[in-house]
Amino acid sequence: MELRSHNDRNQMLGIFEAARIVPRPDHDQVIDVRKLHLGPNVAINYAQPLQIVKGKGCYLYDQNGVEYLDCVNNVAHVGHCHPEVTAAVCEQLQTLNTNSRYLHPNLTMYIKELLQTLPPALETLYFGNSGSEANDLALRVALEARPGATHVAVLAGAYHGHVESLIGFSPYKFWGKGGRGKPKNVHVMPCPDPYRGLNLDGRRCARAVLEAARQAGGRICAFYCESILSCGGQIVPPEGWLKDVFDELRKEGVICISDEVQCGFGRVGETFWAFQSQGVCPDMVSIGKSIANGYPVSTLAMTRKLAQDFSRAGMQYFNTFGAGTAACAAALATLRVVKEEKLQEHAAQVGPYLQSELRKIQEDFAMIGDVRGLGLMMGIEVVQCKKSKVVAPRLATWILERMKARRILMSTDGPYDNVLKIKPPMMFGRKEVDTLVSNLRAVLSVELTPSVFDKILIEEQKHAIDIVHPRKAIYDENERRLYAGLLAADHYGHLSSSGAAAATSPAGFARPLPQHSMNLLEAPMQRHTVEIESLSEAAASQPPMSRL
CATH class of the missing domain: 3.90.1150.10 (Aspartate Aminotransferase, domain 1)
Known part of the structure; x- marks a missing residue:
């Protein structure tokens, strides 16, 4: 069999053209x-x-x-089928595609160029295939670094991955359709909602989950947070909110993990990573999806101390396809395109124009x-x-x-x-x-048209009964329980900053919890008819649906 030249790009593209004419179903x-x-x-x-x-x-x-x-x-x-990324992957596949147990310059070059975009404290990388793998690995690292601390804090509405461990860290899933409810060692921090003016005190939110873990007999090991919530509704935390959360959690030694799988890599424009726009430096950063333009690559960046804690027991880390030669070629080419085509700067210019045009529609x-x-x-x-x-x-x-x-x-x-x-x-x-x-x-x-809108509103009523109201009852009950626990702790002096939350708590949160609702958060998503009726009594001081 005659060997084809690895460097003949025209021949390679000719093969692709021939493949395109195969009849499709x-x-x-x-x-x-x-x-x-x-x-x-x-x-x-x-x-x-x-x-x-x-x-x-x-x-x-x-x-x-x-x-x-x-x-x-x-x-x-960097765009569907970007020619530089496509060529880099194809040329590498024609030369060698193997794992990271062998030395290869692609990996070395990519590490050096990626680290230039991150804060100096985040100097150690691990590679995988997806954001889910990166976030799952972050849990392994955090558990090794904080022995005995087994609880996790996440934001309401968050999604961190599809593997079993991360479904349990993703309210978007476990309180969504088909979800099995919140695991007992997971504490859901209320999500800031600048649009409705809710949960804007980051320190109070952080203290609430710390106290919830204490009352459950545990300690929080790690806090996962998208710097801008994606599945949570494209929520941008108010200025200083995330920094206040990090500062409060770090007083208790909690490891702060920024999930940049959807929001990072220059997308926010003003900074390369979205966490930088919030004025924070996390302990770990999970990166995936976009970093190789569709080729399955993910990275977990962390401090050297965390990497040492993770490796202390002696278990090797190996990922069959993580940091493979073709994966690194794709990632390296994508990063270079971002820089050479100034796509971060482009996002900083086009983003405000997009927002201003959409706000004209909002006004109308x-x-x-x-x-x-x-x-x-x-x-x-x-x-x-x-x-x-x-x-x-x-x-x-x-x-x-x-x-x-x-x-x-x-x-x-x-x-x-x-x-x-x-x-x-x-x-x-x-x-x-x-x-x-x-x-x-x-x-x-x-x-x-008015008639179309009226028809949709009828659909909204049924959908609210089937989906929105039960889900809202769960999210609201979570907030109520968290803030009630915090108030009780402040009253009895369990937390050092006693009394701070009591002065800012909305009416109703200090009332005793209804007995029937204690298992609501851990229950599978369903139509909680009885719970909704009882919870409406507890929320009587607020206008109906005001929190939506």
């Missing part, structure tokens, strides 16, 4: 096979799924060549409650009306589908799925902003 055949043989709960977008067969830059193409503007795929960070339409974000990570909160701020997930889904019909691809997130999220490839420019905004305005002004 049609749309219906693809759906049929998927339904028959793929797991029935594997996620898919849209009521009528798209068959996407090609991508380039900010655009995707279906089997008929129809072009769609991709406003949400943050995995293709009553169902657009909030526009928030940094750089090219933006959220649009859809509500039933601005005054009540009642969430409107069915309306958000309707908007999503109408935008898809206009060949604009978006998605929804947040605990109630009422936030339209925008996290496009990083070369998303003013032209793409104008296309997105003009089509969104047309959907809201032309297609959302």
Whole structure:
């Protein structure tokens, strides 16, 4: 057999061109096979799924060549099929693809260039294949570094990965549809909500979870936090909030982990990592999704001391594909494209323009409650009306589908799925902003007629009974229990800063907990009919749905 030259890129691309002419199954055949043989709960977008067969830059193409503007795929960070990244991977695959047990310059070069983007204290790296692997590894490191501390704190609405350990750290999952409830060693810190003015005291939130762990007989080992919450609804914490949380937790030795899988790598524009925009330096940073433009690579960065604690027992760390030669080629090429094409600076310029154009829409339409974000990570909160701020997930889904019909691809997130999220490839420019905004305005002004809106509101009522109210009852009960425990501790002097929380606590949190609700947080997601009725009595001092 004749060996092909490893350096013949034209020949390589010719092979790819030949592969493209192989007949593909049609749309219906693809759906049929998927339904028959793929797991029935594997996620898919849209009521009528798209068959996407090609991508380039900010655009995707279906089997008929129809072009769609991709406003949400943050995995293709530097653009779908960026030629430099594609070439780097292909050339490396033609030369060698093996694991990190052998020395290779790709890994060395990538380590040096990636560390230049991180604070000096974060000087040690471990590699894996996904953000889930990075966050799971962070737990292993934290447990070794804090023997005897087995509890974990997370933010409400957070998602940190699909593996078993991380489902238990992800309220987005364990309090979502099909979730099994909160593990007893996990404490859910209330998420700051600047839009509604809730949970804006970071120190109080931190002290509440510390006290909850103490009352449960444990100590918090680690705190996981996205610097900007993605699945939580594109929430940007208020200035100083995250620093206050870190400072309070570190008094008790808690290891602070920044999950930058979705929000990092230049996306926020003003800083390379989103945690830098919050004025903090975490103890560990998990990085994934975007860092190799779609090739499966993740990294966990940490202090040298944590790495020494992790290695002290002598167990080797090895990941079959983590830091493999092709993976490093993809990651190195992606990082260099970010720098050479000045994509962070681009996000810093285009992001404010995107936000200002979306806020014009917010001013003109009553169902657009909030526009928030940094750089090219933006959220649009859809509500039933601005005054009540009642969430409107069915309306958000309707908007999503109408935008898809206009060949604009978006998605929804947040605990109630009422936030339209925008996290496009990083070369998303003013032209793409104008296309997105003009089509969104047309959907809201032309297609959302009064009769359509009234019909959607009827759907919202049923959805609220089935999904929103039960989920809200769980999140509200979590907050109530946390703050009640903190008040009790302050009253009896369990915490050193006794009395600080009592002065700022909203009315009602100091009342005894209803006996029936003690297991509500640990129960699987369902229609908690009895609980909702009883909890409404406890919340009688607040207007109905005011917290939504």
